[in-house]
Amino acid sequence: MLKVKNLTKKFGELIAVNDLSFEVKKGQVYGIAGPNGAGKSTVYNLITGNYSYEGKIEFDGHDITGLPPYRIAKRGIARTFQVPEIFPSLNVQETIRVGSRFGARGGLDLKHSDEIMNFVGLEEDRLQHTGLLNLLGKKKLMIGAALATKPKILMLDEPMAGSNASEIADLMVLIRNINQQLGVTIIIIEHFMKVLTELTETLLIIESGSMICCDKPEIVTNDPRVIESYLGDSYAEDK
Amino acid sequence: MSLKHMILILCGFYCVMGIMPLFFGDTDYIMNILIMILIWAVVASCWDVIMGFAGIFSFGQVAFYVIGAYSSAILSVSLDIPPVFSIMMAGVITGLFGVLVGLPCLRLAGPYVALVTFAVHMTLVPFLRGPLGRAIGSGGSQGILTIPPIKLFGLAFSSEQLVPFFYLTFSLTIICTLVLVLVIKSYWGTAFLALKDSENFAASLGISAFKYKLMVFALTSFITGLFGALYAHYVGMLSTKMLSMDVFTILMIMMVIGGIGKYPGVVVGAVITVTLSQLLAPLGMYRPLIMGAIVVVLVLFLRDGIISPIIGLLSSRRKVGLVEKSLKVSSKGK
Structure with missing residues (x-):
């Protein structure tokens, strides 16, 4: 339903979103998480047309790249x-x-x-x-x-x-x-695991704007890279 | 403000204004004040729509008024276009100019919009007085001195015949007021308020800031230009003195007295400001001092303008009425 391909956004020297690609299927509840400043809200702002960007976004089979926010809302x-x-x-x-x-x-x-x-x-x-x-x-x-x-x-x-x-x-x-x-279909950014x-x-x-891992929640929360960069050892120990 | 309260206040205003010539038709001084109240009420209303409702800090209202006045004067003096048509054309020219000014403002935040629009105001004086202005017929620093009166169905409307001119202005004022009320209470008005409160949220719900902000610039500048043109044919002469800070301040005082974004408070503000300004005129330099003091007092004690206590009074009377009605119903039940 929503295909994000090679999304990149730079604010001057800062790369807020770096070559990010993912796909949300119809009827899904899709979660996005990451440390503060990872670029989660920026991804939302790019999908909803608040900033210009490199890459391509397809929604319902149509290219919505570069559309202004109000037209994306109408889509x-x-x-x-x-x-x-x-x-x-x-x-x-x-x-x-x-x-x-x-x-x-x-x-x-x-x-x-x-x-x-x-x-x-x-x-x-x-x-x-x-x-x-x-x-x-x-x-x-x-x-x-x-x-x-x-x-x-x-x-x-x-x-x-x-x-x-x-x-x-x-x-x-x-x-x-x-x-x-x-x-x-729902996409949700959240810190509460x-x-x-x-x-x-x-x-x-x-x-830092790049994908670390994308899978089912039970797999993602056990991924060593996610534990190291976001969840922390205490989360793994508590589990 | 509810539509009912809005209509109540506006009907009260127009009913009182409509019968004024019956009592003061022979007194030129008062008739002039009444005509100026009508003109300024609409010009200030337009400013209230763009600033109070749409949240665009446009400081170009006087500039639009002057552009309308000069456009109609030049068209009728230099090109011999009948004033009825030149006034309409002046409205369109000012509306287009409003869109031109509005376009760069779409990308700017509040204070910068104020700077850009005020810059338009400031550049008008040297333009109209300079060689470019003289080339299009502005009359330079001397201004335009022989603006013809409006002629309609064989009747002449000018400062020589104040009662007919009053009713012409009165009719036009009612039409424009109706348009403004319809806009404020339509989905346009809702879009203006939504964009003023949160442009991001409004856009995420499908509101095009580009479309509605340009619309408000076009509409308010068109109506302002129309009344600027009407004023030009009323007084019969124009100069760049219209762009003085005095006029700008008077218009701002109307807004503050009436309450910004509290339409039709600004209409009440126009009545009080124009009347006070005329009555205090003999005081010379003390007039702006007194007007300024009034603004300071109002900002400190009545930030929403004098319309808020009036609405409060109307609402409380309605509540008292409802309570009395419910008490009667309950006592009948017993």
Whole structure:
């Protein structure tokens, strides 16, 4: 469904992403992990058209290399951000409708927007101003607005960051439901290995913009290169 | 602000303005103030849409106003185009100019947009006074002194006939206000707000910053140019004094008094600012001092402008009404 071929991004002398290639299959939950500064979010920014790059990205059989972010959104690739992005001038309902109005093929679909609002559990906050939502609410809102675009792929950037145990459990259920009930393919960047091992079918580990390992989570977490560069010996001992 | 409150305030404003000539039609001084209130209300509204709603720090509003005024004046004086058409053409020219200014601004962040747009403002004076300006008919430092009045259906609209000109401006103001309200409350307005709040998030949801930012530049500069042109045919003469900091400051004070991004607060701001500016005119150099003091007080104590307490009052009255209604219903039930 999503093919990333020889992706390279340089910021001056710094090589943020170095000749990275991977493929995400339809219906998968695909994980990406790596140390801070490994280039994970940069990969998201490249796929969603925020920066120019070398290499090629194919989505659903079409070349989407060089397309601007709004056109990539309309093609069916939605994303969330590590630090929750919201529209403080709009309420919850209006924010979700923005996704439907501008991102979904066929324009505003009020019924679908309301269904999504219920799906992410924000129906009681529909008229709440987004700035007044708590962190979990803001994350759900970002996911809801992204889902309102009727995406084929949803890219989540560290959705668990700053969440407590019950919020993590809540978000894990939501992510699983998005994948299984709505049939949306998911790519997730995360530092919590427990989340990745439970949710994902394939896990890609990158360091300094290059791939270290890409396989099933149980294989990846036992790979000596991954333990050395990212997980650490204590993780292996705890296991 | 809800559409209901917006319509309520605008209807109140236009109803009061509409009957003013019945009482003050013979007083030129007041009629002039009323016409200027109408003109500035729209020009300031356009600035509020681009800055308050779309979040683009454009400081080129006065420049667009002057471009509209000079365009229509040059077209009607040099090319003998009837003012009705030259005003429309001036709107289009200013709209195109707005797009040209908007294009480089798309790649710039807030303060840099302010610098670029203000640079346009600053370059207009030497351009209009210099040989290039004189070549296109700006009249150089002397300006244009013989701008013809608007003639429509055999009637002349100028500063000689203030009541007809008032109602012409009034009609045009209502049309443009309707357009602005429709834009603010349509999905265009939602796109403007979303881009202002978070351009990255908005783009990830399918909003094209390029399209909507250019749209807002084109629309607001078109309407501003239209009213600049109307002003030119009202006063009958133009000079580069229109580009003075005084005009720019007055327009900014309207925004601050009304509340930035609190449309139609800026309309109320225009009423207060134009009236105050005229009433304080005899004080000479003390006028800007007093106006400045008002701005300081407002920024310190009413950051959202004077419209916020008005909306608060309307909302609280509605809440009180709802509570009274529910109490009546519950007492009937008993």
